[in-house]
């Protein structure tokens with residue numbers, strides 16, 4: 001009897017589950033087929049949307065959607081309907097250079113999102129902040145800091161120090177191998193390199209991710225206290241995992257996160273809080289260090305000091321918004337730093353990896369780049385780099401831009417309408433998310449002569465003749481605030497690297513193996529021989 005009752009109960013539960021699932025699917029497709037403003041696009045599946053059909057290779061998705069559906073279509077990333085835009089005119093509208101926040105209809109990054117709201121990013125920081133008044137002040141403080149020549153001058157010194165440290169480890173490998181060349185797994189090394197740099201840039205504290213990685217792959221061990229290596233290693237791992245966790249929190253509907261995925265959700269949230277807590281400890285520590293500095297003494301121009309002191313009594317250049325001068329709160333500083341670490345690690349690693357791959361594939365371009373470096377700095381393995389000297393590297397800049405055109409780290413990127421907007425003859429409601437197809441635009445024959453050919457010279461034309469169909473860092477009021485920093489970083493690295501080494505891919509005609517994670521197209525594998533340069 002008990003068995004029959006148990007079986008009946010089981011069947012009932014299974015039946016109920018099927019009915020709920022059936023009702024959910026019916027409701028999903030009813031909403032889909034009766035949606036307003038339908039656009040062409042692949043039919044989505046519940047929960048995953050079009051992810052199974054399209055996959056996660058951003059350039060393949062970009063090419064496919066552009067060729068099959070034209071300059072505007074719709075896709076579902078998870079349960080989120082997104083408008084996918086490939087035409088230049090639409091992109092110019094979305095990334096409009098209009099400086100007026102009021103007249104710009106594409107002011108948001110993403111529509112309201114339960115997960116992002118639970119983590120507090122919808123009302124703090126810059127990237128996802130939906131309170132446009134707060135976003136504006138945070139953004140102005142950040143831009144004023146990240147773009148100031150004083151800050152950038154210091155950053156160049158920081159980049160040089162980090163290059164020297166990286167090269168010291170590579171040399172240790174070479175000596176240990178009794179060989180004049182070292183096989184380096186480029187993306188892995190560049191990840192720890194850019195991570196150390198962004199941590200030191202944002203937290204004004206030495207980071208040991210490179211050293212920690214060296215110790216994990218080398219027989220020789222560095223004489224650095226274990227707790228420092230562990231701390232940096234843990235920070236890198238947890239911040240990378242928290243980024244993946246953040247994607248889960250952002251894209252998985254709340255009712256599923258709170259039920260089926262309850263424990264995994266908690267694990268992801270805890271990871272984000274772990275990283276935030278580490279940042280918070282450092283912010284408080286720096287506040288105390290600043291308070292201990294004599295008032296008459298000029299404060300250092302590192303990012304953290306500037307974020308803490310802007311609009312306080314220690315600030316000489318207050319930023320006014322409306323009638324008030326408001327300093328940033330600790331929570332806002334914490335979120336901004338977290339976003340900068342997220343925004344500044346994978347994108348820079350990917351860009352630098354792709355540049356080195358293209359230089360290996362195009363030895364003539366590499367030779368011309370080395371010639372330019374020698375012209376500006378002379379033949380030396382330790383050039384002294386200044387902000388002014390970096391501006392003379394026109395060909396180097398063109399190499400960086402051409403790589404960003406042909407193989408962008410941001411192949412597709414997103415903005416959200418903050419108002420009713422018109423695009424390609426359709427009217428869209430506020431809170432519609434638009435994915436912009438930079439990849440296809442950068443490969444469009446209407447705007448580029450022989451777009452599949454790597455030709456940095458195309459960026460050497462005069463300013464007025466430069467191609468307009470190029471979105472390396474987005475554009476307009478939400479233009480990437482890290483662009484000057486990253487351009488300084490890339491140029492300084494290339495100068496330092498090619499003053500000292502030559503590089504050759506271990507695989508002839510190195511294929512570009514990419515993966516897409518958290519909005520960035522990253523380089524999955526690239527091994528290269530690094531040899532001392534013959535002068």
Ligand code: HEM
Pocket residue numbers: 095109126127128139339340341343344345347348351409410413414415472473474475476477478479480481482483485486
């Ligand atoms: C090569 C490396 C990089 C690439 C390709 C890149 C690309 C982009 C793009 C396409 C956007 C969207 C801009 C728009 O909507 O108009 C963006 C925004 C942003 N980037 Fe970068 N970025 C890079 C490096 C960095 C670095 C190093 C930082 C930090 C120091 C950073 C911080 C940010 C932030 C905070 C935003 C959001 C700005 C806002 O919403 O107002 N990025 N980036």
